[in-house]
Amino acid sequence: MADGPFLAPHSAADRGQLSRRRVLLAGLAGSSLLALGGAGACAARDPKADLRLLEILSDLVIPDTDTPGAKATGAPAFAALALAHGMKGAQSDTLQVLEAQLDAKAGGPFRGATPAARLAALTEIDNTTVAARPPSAWGVVKSLILRGHYTSEIGASQELRYELTPGRFDPDVPVKPGERAWSSDANARNFS
Structure with a gap:
């Protein structure tokens, strides 16, 4: 045999x-x-094109004001790296799925749309998908942009304020209109 x-x-x-x-x-x-x-x-996927898309999205989420926006803090690069490593449940096609949704809402290529059309498309997606479980592609990308911005030195020290209070805990601190959020709010409950 x-x-x-x-x-x-x-x-x-x-x-x-x-x-x-x-x-x-x-x-x-x-x-x-x-x-x-x-x-x-x-x-x-072109990594440079992906980074450019993340820069556009970062500018829409946290634009430059009297403090630097998400693009200036390096949030797009952080988000690109986090997406590549699957952070926050990101899949290999998360950005591709999101871009297809944005293109559909913008009525054409999102990257080439006017700033107003970009904002309208992203707002519509944000209103319908950000609270989805499991997180939608936009929910994942948005959380990475926010994390990248608010954990950067600029985001934590210039946009937020931090007051070290050793030995004391204030569970309910009033925030007046126009005041900056606290960088010591680890749960980020003050983001809108």
């Missing part, structure tokens, strides 16, 4: 080896297919 990796083995010892061989071959074949699929998805 012929012997080979896919033929019936002659002994129990051969059966164990054959099983391991099949598992290894199947694993290699499967991982190769996954790698090829992932490479195709990654190759289709």
Whole structure:
């Protein structure tokens, strides 16, 4: 009887080896297919174009005012890195899915739309998807922009205010209109 990796083995010892061989071959074949699929998805995206989209979105979420906006604090680069590493539940196609939604709402390419059309498209998506569970593509990207901005030195020290209060806890501090939010609010409940 012929012997080979896919033929019936002659002994129990051969059966164990054959099983391991099949598992290894199947694993290699499967991982190769996954790698090829992932490479195709990654190759289709231009990192510079993705960063530019994140810059546009960051300017819409936290624009420059009397303090630097999200783009100036490096939030787009942080969001791009976080998306690449799957932070906050990001998938490999999160930005691609979001851009398709933005293009649909803008009635054409979101990147080429007027600032008013961009704001209208993003506002519509924000109003309908930001509280979705599991988080929508926009919910993931928005949370990364906010995290990148408010954990940066500029965001935490210039836009927010911080008052070190050792030994004292004030559970309910009134905030007057026009006052800056507190950077010591770890839960970020004051973001609108």
